[in-house]
Amino acid sequence: MDRTTSKPIADDLIRPLFQTSIWFYAIMLASGTVVACGFAAWGYQIWNGIGVSGKRWPTFWALYLTNFVFWIGISHAGTLISAILRLVNAGWRRPVTRCAEVITVFALSIGALFPIIHLGRPWLAFWLFPYPSDRDIWPNFRSPLAWDFFAINTYLTGSLLFLLLPMIPDFALVRDRSTGLRRRIYGTLALGWRGTSKEWNRLESAMQIMAIAILPVAVSVHTIVSFDFSMANVPMWHSTIFGPYFVAGAIFSGIAALILAMAALRKALHLEKYLLPLHFDNLGKLLLLMSILWGYFVFAERLTVWYGNEPHEMAVFWATQRGAYAPFYWTMVICNFVIPLGLLANPYTRNITGCVIASCGVVVGMWLERFLIVVPSLTHKQLPYSWGTYEPTPVELTIMAATFAGMILLYTLFAKFVPIISIWELKAGLPSRLDPATLSEERLLSTRLDTEEFGPELSMPRGKQ
Amino acid sequence: MAYRWGMAVDLDKCTGCEACVTACHAENNIPTVGSQQAARGRAMHWIRVERYYEGNFPDVRVKFRPVLCQQCDNAPCEAVCPTYAAHQNEDGLNAQVYNRCIGTRYCANACTYNVRFFNFFNPEWVKPLNLQLNPDVSIREVGVMEKCTFCVQRIKAAKTTAKAENRGVVDGALQPACAQACPTTALIFGDLNDPNSRVARLARSPRGSKLLEDLGAEPKITYLDKQSWHEPDTY
Numbered sequence: 001m002d003r004t005t006s007k008p009i010a011d012d013l014i015r016p017l018f019q020t021s022i023w024f025y026a027i028m029l030a031s032g033t034v035v036a037c038g039f040a041a042w043g044y045q046i047w048n049g050i051g052v053s054g055k056r057w058p059t060f061w062a063l064y065l066t067n068f069v070f071w072i073g074i075s076h077a078g079t080l081i082s083a084i085l086r087l088v089n090a091g092w093r094r095p096v097t098r099c100a101e102v103i104t105v106f107a108l109s110i111g112a113l114f115p116i117i118h119l120g121r122p123w124l125a126f127w128l129f130p131y132p133s134d135r136d137i138w139p140n141f142r143s144p145l146a147w148d149f150f151a152i153n154t155y156l157t158g159s160l161l162f163l164l165l166p167m168i169p170d171f172a173l174v175r176d177r178s179t180g181l182r183r184r185i186y187g188t189l190a191l192g193w194r195g196t197s198k199e200w201n202r203l204e205s206a207m208q209i210m211a212i213a214i215l216p217v218a219v220s221v222h223t224i225v226s227f228d229f230s231m232a233n234v235p236m237w238h239s240t241i242f243g244p245y246f247v248a249g250a251i252f253s254g255i256a257a258l259i260l261a262m263a264a265l266r267k268a269l270h271l272e273k274y275l276l277p278l279h280f281d282n283l284g285k286l287l288l289l290m291s292i293l294w295g296y297f298v299f300a301e302r303l304t305v306w307y308g309n310e311p312h313e314m315a316v317f318w319a320t321q322r323g324a325y326a327p328f329y330w331t332m333v334i335c336n337f338v339i340p341l342g343l344l345a346n347p348y349t350r351n352i353t354g355c356v357i358a359s360c361g362v363v364v365g366m367w368l369e370r371f372l373i374v375v376p377s378l379t380h381k382q383l384p385y386s387w388g389t390y391e392p393t394p395v396e397l398t399i400m401a402a403t404f405a406g407m408i409l410l411y412t413l414f415a416k417f418v419p420i421i422s423i424w425e426l427k428a429g430l431p432s433r434l435d436p437a438t439l440s441e442e443r444l445l446s447t448r449l450d451t452e453e454f455g456p457e458l459s460m461p462r463g464k465q
Numbered sequence: 466m467a468y469r470w471g472m473a474v475d476l477d478k479c480t481g482c483e484a485c486v487t488a489c490h491a492e493n494n495i496p497t498v499g500s501q502q503a504a505r506g507r508a509m510h511w512i513r514v515e516r517y518y519e520g521n522f523p524d525v526r527v528k529f530r531p532v533l534c535q536q537c538d539n540a541p542c543e544a545v546c547p548t549y550a551a552h553q554n555e556d557g558l559n560a561q562v563y564n565r566c567i568g569t570r571y572c573a574n575a576c577t578y579n580v581r582f583f584n585f586f587n588p589e590w591v592k593p594l595n596l597q598l599n600p601d602v603s604i605r606e607v608g609v610m611e612k613c614t615f616c617v618q619r620i621k622a623a624k625t626t627a628k629a630e631n632r633g634v635v636d637g638a639l640q641p642a643c644a645q646a647c648p649t650t651a652l653i654f655g656d657l658n659d660p661n662s663r664v665a666r667l668a669r670s671p672r673g674s675k676l677l678e679d680l681g682a683e684p685k686i687t688y689l690d691k692q693s694w695h696e697p698d699t700y
Contacts, residue, residue, distance in 0.1 A: 049607040050568065051585030056506030058579045060570035120568015120583065120608025127548050127567055137565070143547040145569055232575040233541055233680055378574060382677055383532070385515040386579035388506050 009274075009426055010173060013419045016269050017174060023268065024416060031409040038402020041395045042117060050120050052395045059378045059390040064118035065228075067400055069370040070253070071111030072152070072225050073246070074363075077254030077261075078104030079159040080218040081286075083211040092282055094429045095274045098422045099265060100258050101163040106410045107257070108159060110403045112152050115145070117399060144227045151217075151224040158217050162210045165203065168193050169424040222250045229373060235312040236305060236377045245297045249366055252290035252336070256362035259283050261411065263356045265420055274421055277352060284355040287362065288344035295337045315380040315387075325376045328368050335365030468624075468634065469557040470615050471657035471685035472644070473667035474531055478651035481514050481529035488646030489533075492616060494602045496588030509582040511613040512643050531652065533643065534559060534580045534613035535676060535684030542572035542581060550610065557657075557685065558615055566609040573610060577677055578684075581612045615654070616641035636662040657685060 045052050055062050078100035085093035116125045128149045130138050139146045171190035175183055193199060226246035229237040259280065266275040302321075305313050320329045339361040343354040379388045414420070489495065489512050498507045512533035519526045540559045543551045550565035551572045573581040587607040590598070598604070601618040605611050623639040636655050644652035655664035664687075667673065673687040 049584070049586040051502070051507060051607075055570075055583075055585070057508070057582060058573070059506070060573045060583060115569070118569075120566070120570065120610075122567075124567040127565075135565075137549055140544075140547050140549050142544045143571070144545065145547040145571055149547070228571075232545065232571070233577055234574060381579060382577045382680070383515070383579060385513075385517070385530075385532075 009430075010177075010423050012271075012273065013421050013423050013426075014174060014177060016415060017417065017419065018178075020416070024412065027408065027412050031405040031412070034405035035402050035409055038399050038406070041398040041402070045117075045395055045399075046122060050118075052393060054391045054393045054396055056388060056390065058381060058386050058388045059375060061118070061374055061378060062390050063371075063392050063396045063400060064114045066367070066371045066374050067403060068111055068114035068118070069225055069246070069374070070367050071107045071114065071403065072222060073250035073253045073366060073370070074257045075104045075107035075111060075155075075159070075254065076218055076222060076247075076250035077107070077258040078102065079155075079162050079214050080104075080251060081254060081258065083162070083214045083218070086207065086211045087215075090282075091429060092279060094425045095271075095421045096258070096262065096279055096283070097425065098163070098166070098418075099261050099420055100254075101159065102411065102414050102420070103254070103257055103261055104159045105156070105163050106407055106414075108152065108156050109410075110406055112156065113403070115148070144224065144231045147224045148228060151221045155214075155217050155221040158210070158214050162207075162214050165206055165210060166422055166425065167418060168203065169195065170419050170422060173423055174419070219247055222247045229377075234377050234381060235310075236316040237373070239301065241297065241301050241304075245301065248290065248293050248297055249369060252287070252294050253362060253366035255283055255287045255290060256359035256366070259287065259355050259359040260363065263352060263359075265415060266352075269415065269420065271421065274426070280352045280355045281350055284344045284350045284358070287340060287355070287358060288350075291337055291340040291344070291362070295341075298333075298337075312380075312382045315384075316377050319376045319380055320372055325372060328372055332365045332368040332372060335361035336369065337365075467555060467557075467658065468620075468656045469658040469685070470536065470620065471655065471664050471668060471687070472533075472536075472615075472641075473653045473664050473670075473673070473687045473689055475649075475651045475653070475667075475689040476528070476530060477672075477689065477691050478649040479514070479529045479531060480649055480651075481516065481527070482648065483514050484646045484648060485512050485531060485643035485652060486510050486514065488642040489613070491597065492599055492602070492642035493614070494588075494598050494604055495611075496584075496590060497594070498586075499591075502585070507585050509584075509611070511580070511582070511611075530676075530688070531643070532578060532580060532676070533686070534615075535578055535682065535686045536613075536615060538683035538685065539681060541575040541577065541682055545571045545575045547571070556620065558617060558620075559612070560617070561610060561612055561614070563603065563605050563609045563611065568608040568610065570610065577680055577682065581610050584609050584611065633659075 053063070082093065082097040082100045085097065116122050119125055127133075128139050128146060139149070141147075167189075168191055171186050172193035172195065175186040175190050178186060223243040223246065226242035230239055230242035232238065262275050262279065262283075265271055302317070305317050319325050340358040343349045343358045375390050379390060381387070489510070490497070493511060495509050495511060498509065502508070512531055515530045515532050517528045517530065519528060536557065536559050538553075538557065540551070540553065543553055543559060546552070546566075547569060548565045548567055550562045550567075552560055552562070554560040568583070570583055573579070573583060584605050584607050588604060599618075601622075619639060619641060623634045627634045634656065636659060640654050641652075644650075644654045653664050653667055655662040657665050657668060659665055667689060668687040670687070670689055672689040672691065674690065675684050676686065676688060678684070
């Protein structure tokens with residue numbers, strides 16, 4: 001019974017590792033080109049100086065920091081959502097967790113690049129490490145940037161572990177089904193996994209520990225990113241709401257990124273049987289909830305500033321509300337609030353297409369939100385004489401485009417070499433593996449992967465690989 | 466006794482001639498970036514003369530306010546620097562160690578006065594300006610922050626001389642370039658720890674106020690201005 005039900009799953013999900021479509025090479029080429037352009041632009045910037053970007057007095061932080069906050073926000077897709085779903089033992093999580101956790105690791109790596117790209121002297125970035133240097137000086141632990149450094153590194157380490165742990169049994173599965181060099185590589189990655197009950201127990205408890213440990217880390221990392229802003233006495237930065245506001249926004253944009261990634265995977269790898277409308281429906285509900293929460297935070301932030309009527313803050317407030325930045329502001333409101341609310345509150349439009357459209361809106365809207373936090377405040381600081389402007393340059397835009405292409409590149413490569421859906425977790429959720437009590441609940445909630453749905457596949461010849 | 470360098474700026478004396486700006490550029494090897502970069506906001510003026518206009522045409526009054534680093538006691542720029550490039554030195558100056566700076570530019574954002582400047586490119590001097598570089602001041606390379614130092618090279622020299630002659634720095638004998646160049650002596654520099662110095666006396670003046678004082682950075686520059694409650698009609 002077990003073997004017959006689980007084999008098609010493994011066949012389906014391992015297939016991308018053994019078969020390569022022309023689209024894989026097309027995506028590699030296209031995104032690889034953009035990434036190469038990005039590296040060239042970065043090299044050009046290092047060679048000539050940060051002046052080739054649009055930064056100026058007084059807008060010393062701009063597009064790079066916007067992208068930094070944006071990508072760190074996207075990284076909350078994975079680990080945080082997947083950890084919550086694991087802890088509440090949501091049955092439908094099984095096909096979703098890994099695609100989410102990968103987003104975290106890659107988005108975090110990309111996001112963590114930006115503070116280095118943005119440095120005036122990036123070749124000295126290692127001075128943020130507390131190491132016994134001949135300069136006899138440690139990083140300044142009072143600086144939120146130093147906190148950032150540690151928070152991001154902790155989160156990156158944690159989420160990498162969180163991603164790698166449940167991949168071990170799947171590596172073992174690939175190892176057992178392949179030959180030659182591939183077998184040796186996956187064998188090394190599988191760390192000698194044999195699938196004894198002791199190993200399973202250890203893996204399960206390790207995942208429980210990681211899921212609990214990663215939650216406070218994920219919350220703290222975006223709070224600390226928000227501290228980069230809220231610690232400085234800059235109008236509309238210096239706000240106590242920034243910590244939770246940033247965390248909520250991060251989860252919000254993370255869910256949107258996850259929905260987009262899942263929809264792309266579903267089409268590209270033909271995972272229609274695994275990534276069901278139910279998953280999009282559930283994630284759509286989560287996105288709706290976060291959209292409302294985001295709207296609440298923006299309302300609370302804006303109302304407090306407006307009611308307080310402090311002149312320095314009002315300059316920024318009006319610049320975003322009806323001044324030069326108003327088009328961005330209202331686009332953000334429409335993308336983050338109006339569209340998701342309109343599409344996702346209605347069960348008829350909360351389908352896959354609806355979720356994808358809403359998620360596109362949220363990704364754009366959340367990027368604009370980060371931009372509107374970074375730039376208008378710096379261009380409207382306390383002394384009106386020092387008000388300024390900002391205008392991005394091609395170098396900045398190329399580097400920004402390269403990070404988006406880089407995300408696609410890394411994600412495609414990952415889906416090519418690792419089963420993007422956790423096979424063993426999916427199998428563990430099969431009805432035949434569950435005791436009757438959980439079974440009835442899982443039947444209602446879960447992926448609905450039961451033998452009936454796999455009727456035709458049962459007779460499919462096995463030797464596809 | 467430790468020094469605590471400060472300045473008083475008499476706004477009633479300032480004519481907005483910008484001699485201080487020029488003198489500062491010459492003394493501190495501040496690069497000129499050219500009109501194109503200046504238009505993009507890359508100009509570096511450690512001291513600038515802000516112009517504010519009051520009233521409506523034709524009854525307009527221009528007010529000048531020279532703004533330089535306020536050398537805050539409680540400086541927001543220092544805490545945020547991850548590499549201690551910005552720090553408070555023993556004389557209470559907000560010192561900037563160029564070689565420690567990695568260019569996060571966080572200090573410039575935290576500074577409420579916007580008096581920190583960034584080397585967006587390696588500095589260049591249009592010939593023959595390269596021949597007048599001050600050998601006492603280091604050239605800053607691309608990617609580092611710089612700001613008013615109160616002409617720390619002059620302070621060091623004066624302190625060394627005074628120490629050799631076994632005395633303190635005489636009030637008025639030491640001036641930064643801006644104060645030295647000011648034709649109306651609107652800028653008065655000195656030791657705030659010496660209660661009898663000119664600057665300490667002016668800092669106690671009822672005409673005095675601090676720039677953005679309510680933000681709590683405790684600047685060491687006092688702006689002297691005709692206060693409106695003295696002669697409301699002439700204002």
